[in-house]
Amino acid sequence: MGFLIYYTYTPGVLKHLKPKRLPGLGIAVIVSFLRLWFVAAKIRYLSEKKLGWLASFRVMLSWDFTSSITPSTIGGAPMATYALTKEGFKLGQSTAIILYSVLLDQLWFALAVPILVVTGLFFEVVPNNTGMVGHASMLLLYIGLLSYAGLMAYGVLINPDAIKKVVNKIFKLPLLRRWKDTVEGEVDNLVEYSHELRKKPKSFLLKTFFFSTMSWLARIALPTIVVLSLLPADVILSVLRSLAMNLAFLIMPTPGGSGGVEGLFAIFQGPLMDRKAFIGLAVFAWRVISYYITIGFGMMATTWYINRSVLENRSSNADEAIEHDITSSKSV
Template sequence: MSDTDLHTGVSSKSLISFKYIAISITLSVVSMGLVIYFTYTPGVLDHLAPKRLPGLFIAVAVTLLRVYFSAAKLRYLADKEIGWAKCFRIMLTWDFASAVTPSTIGGAPIATYAMTREGIKLGKSSAIVLYGVLLDQFWYALAVPILLLAGFYYEVIPPEIGLVGNLTMVLIYSGLLLYAGFLTYGLMIKPASIKKIIAWIFKWPFLNRLSEKMNAEAENLEEYSYEIRQKPIGFFMKALFFTTMSWLCKVALPVIVVLSLLPGPEVLLVLRSLAMNLAFLVIPTPGGSGGVEGLFALFLGPLISRTSFVGLAVFAWRIITYYISIGLGIIAASWYVNHSVVGPVTEEKEHSNVI
């Protein structure tokens, strides 16, 4: 039996790439170490307020709540064809893949693979992932004007990033809006356009052998796209609600971590966290490691009254949001490896021995 799934072209062993995990964790540890080195002062822990520390447990709860809303969105878009346990397994695998692949790629291909292993056709799995991405883009499209309007009253973009940083944020905002428009057109207005793109891609010689299968799945994707277009407006609003709640949890996490250590300007912390999370999307390193820690220090560091707490805040935030995701994700991804390759191969051997 091949280790590569014939329907998706994804190797089940590639679900866990220790090389990428090592790169991602190394970048994260090095960048956290640098932030701590440049901000740490002896005796900083003496200034911790015990009454605030339970906030870190709230942050852990919010992390799990974010997974719940993401799983709920997935199950809802799949018309409840898959149970809660499967949805959580898919989402944890998706989060894990996102943590060890470049932020510009994300874990969508692995999420599609995981859904096919849970019994959903590749075409529909691809459509569900694309609609999930589309809902994220809708949310970004709502977030951008909020940040632009708030910029008239608050320093949403830290002055420390300078002209280049401001221009970069403008490009990020513009890119998100353009991408949202492209997906909306492709999925909601003219689904046939995506099928044409897939057909063009798989005409290339090195992909031609998969063209028949992928064209058939493109038909499924188009069929599901037309099907979901018939859904009432309430369907989209509820799916957007799950997306919004998931992203609000993500935006709230850095704020909760900072406020668990010492007081701060709550409104500005939320706005900076939102802008920071949008900036995370273009960091090319695996899981954004090495870059997100620096952006945290750049966006939220100036709002932390004790500079020596910046490194501590970055450390606590990454442990809660990143390392927990990797731990839970490895467990979830291992299930697919064991049940997709190891399990069937073992059963095949046992059958041969019996014969």
């Protein structure tokens, strides 16, 4: 971000800002919080409303925070699963809920890919300045997302027992064998809850898919809203490019995609901005609104779970110490 601002900013450029456009940044903040609400609503609905709203936001924010500090290819799903266990769910149930949530995202990606392919025939969705490498990379990304979505759908919706077989084989390895019995029990819970989810009416799937779709639409709208808050631009092309670059964010190897996502923003959205001096400013505003604000809230949510875990361990250790003292007294 610093490099982008340094290489694109020119003194006096701020005087070209139009005050009537700046309220758009406020709209971007609202859209960012709407995205968080839709994700929390999806998690709460998947838990069959056993999670309260506050707990749903905690789980979602800890998920978001972990995604922001780990490589995009890893994501925050393990932390979200852990958070659900701290909210009283069994590990198998927690895993099934998060897997189902991830599946909904993957199904949305599977719909987004054809949209990008078709619109790419009429719009320059992938900028020509990326060359053959850029176009080939996006094609491979499309294929990868569709393949992963197919595997997820098969494992969660069609044959959950396949997941069980894979996990059981993994935990037969020498280094993991000690946890085999515990994991088998939790995998049974996962399969059981997956079967329960499969029995849900279509309206259940449609509603959760709606929440997932709205959260991603809010995420995609943010770069366009930020750009339009500074300068006029081609709205349709900006939205399509935002969709393409958000898919590309999924394979960034750095924590939260840092470095890569700023570069992609400049590549995809930069050519749509008449004044190149605003590119760094747009990236800064977008990252603060969509990334750093949620990092702050997510840090508080994640710390809450860590503190709770520490307190539970202390309480458990104290109970063991008391039980040991009682046993020793009886012996005496």
